Amino acid sequence: MASAWVLRSQTMDKLVVALDVGSHRVRALVVGVSHGEQPEVLGLGNAPSKGISRSMVVDIEAATRAIERAINQCAEMGQCRISSVTCNLGGSHLATHDSEGAVPVSGDEITPIDVERVYDAARAIVLPPGQTVVKVVPRQFLIDGQAGILVPVGMSGVRLAANVTLVTGSQATARNLKKCLTGAGVECDQLLPSGLAAAAACLSDADKDLGVCLVDIGGGTTDVAVFKEGALRYMAVLPVAGEHLTKDLAVAAHISAPDAERIKCEFGTAYLDPDIDAARMEEPIPVRRVDGTQSADWSRRLVVDYMQPRVREILEMVGEQISASGLGEVLGAGVVLTGGTARLERIAPLAKSILGLPVRLGQIQGLAADAKFLSDPGMAGLAGLALHASTQDSEGGRRQRSRQGEGWSGIGASLKKLFKQF
Template sequence: MALRNIVAGIDIGTTKVCTIIAEMKDDKKAEIIGIGTSPSTGLKKGVVVDIDDTVSSIEKAVIKAERMAGVELESVFVGVSGSHISSINSPGVVAVRGEDKEITRNDIERVIDATKIISIPPGREIIHVLPRKFIVDGCKDIKYPLGMSGVRLEAETHIVTGSVTSIQNLVKSVHQVGLGVEGIVLQPLAASKAVLSASEKDLGVVLVDVGGGTTDIAIFKDGSIWYTSILPVGGDHVTKDIALGLRTPSNNAERIKIQYGCASADLIDAEEKIDVLGTCGMKTRSISRGHLCDDIIEPRVDEIFSLVKQEISKAGYDGIIPAGVVVTGGGSLLEGIPELASKKLGLPVRIGVPDNINSLLEYLDGSIYDIGEGYTQFSEDNGAIFSTGVGLVHYGAEVFQNDSIKDKGEEQLITDFFDKIRQWFISKF
């Protein structure tokens, strides 16, 4: 991926697969140059259930993105979600080495490694070790202690784990497309990099990413991630409820949800009529939009945000989230989501959309976007669909930038070493 400094991410979801390609510019910013989407047919609730179908879906999305960007990918960052994901907060402590007691990168790496000393059940592996805070000689709430003086260095990290089998199947699917995997990234962590501001993360904010098969939750405070959870319910459940409640095929249920759905029945004309295609040759019939929204959609969406509220309480953050809630993902496009979520959670709610994708969506405006069961058009209004994909390239850009800084640091150490040797020879001879 060295050519043109390309970084790419693949959001492999229950409903869609989305490939985003970006080019790293001289100002270290990632400029999106390609998007490719395809229906996802091999996953259920974020977990691979059919590798062949998953590979086919990934391949279609990758080819579309490569054609738009005019590049051929070698490796990608891959988003992961699903009910197999779990997390825990873990502390660690080390003594600062060195005669001058100045904290080095090595000390920081050692204390983070110390937080990994936890009991992990068989069949699970660590995906992320995310620093929450550092403590130097009892001084708390330090974001990054490099260069500080101290004797005792403590850290608390947020450790995310997942099923080895589920992760291996995801990686295997990408490999079968002929791509390497640069890293596995928790989807809500990726999405946060696309839709949350630094000030929101500092104040305290809840990110709710409503996908097709799962709803991902991440709570941020003091600039760091403090809690994550994956709920096995999402937009597909709304579609299934419509299909069952109206006795209509799934593809028609998805179309009805997109065109006429609303999470808050108070916002619509309840008497408005819509046509519903019946199953098994049944004739098209007319129903009220009020029945669709009030009796079918709103109860399911209310349930989803009831579960979100339970997770916020479980995490211990009731009443201490000043920046409110940011809802993103394909499920956030349903009309009335902000109003219902705000009422249910008792917090301000906004829809999170990547701010650097609008120019590309303008280019794609009018193009048909296939979401598997139904279709919509690209526009700035549905940019939230791409939050995780855009976040993956931001994550990748940060990784490459940090690696570059680290490499430069190591080069400087080598340079300093040989400078000392040269000075020693000059002084001796």
């Protein structure tokens, strides 16, 4: 352990830990936060996903072990003890609903407590059994009927109202995930829907004002989150993503899933253009079938032929969700792609032609880390969880300890921030 490095972590105001429990990988990230500086990545842990399917826990013991591995690796690299995490919540049980609430203001000025009360009023919608409100995302506040207020605290008025987007999800799914965290020895500071996490890393305020759709194509699920006028307006999670590309290839070629995964990542591309790809198209690809025989006639063209229908299908399903949001015509900032499958060569131009919108790959903003990490769209969710956690003044941030941690103690106001940036 480099002592200069330990000193670096000990100068931080607080450490926050993000945990991205994905269908493909479980990742943990420890970030140091100091006043006036960009949060800085101090450690990363990474384990193959077990017991998670379509972004939901299906085997508590296996998922707990995978989480434990990622956290231990992260703690080792970050030279800290991890006691709590900000974690993603994924799965197609997540949905959004428009709602509003109104309350009388308790004193002369609006306080954070009034804002919490108006959120509680907006949460009070009838949900199917087993569903719960995971997050309240304010769109605008109204004070005595005056609309368009963004930060009501400190303003005068007698009646506070709020228009919000509620993110709802399965109570049992959230509980099962929390059980895994407890089993892995960490508390849960906060659960953040996966799409919002990726958005926190890769979308600017200008994108969200102008209108933007964040599409995180991971291993088991594709998150679609639509923002307009600065706030989340619609979210849906599709139960199809990169794993399906791998499975299609494995079934079609009679090869093992690990071989299909390797061939997809190494030779896969969203499309081939005969005008510029003539040589690449016929490039032979060595393929070993599950029965042990070698196939001699595989080329990149065949790989793409097997993969492309599924890539198109996913993007067309994304297009349907953008239409369902009712905001497809007003997404001035277009579409931002994140998730590991966004690494697939040429997926952005294919998405552009299918969705009829400008499309760019997500680039992580606002975090001090190496360039490879920041430009990897597969890290967006993890980075966004850390960025979100770094803006919250949670107890957890103060509880994480550097391993030589007696000298380190977190600071910060005790009041939990009520205004989320979504």
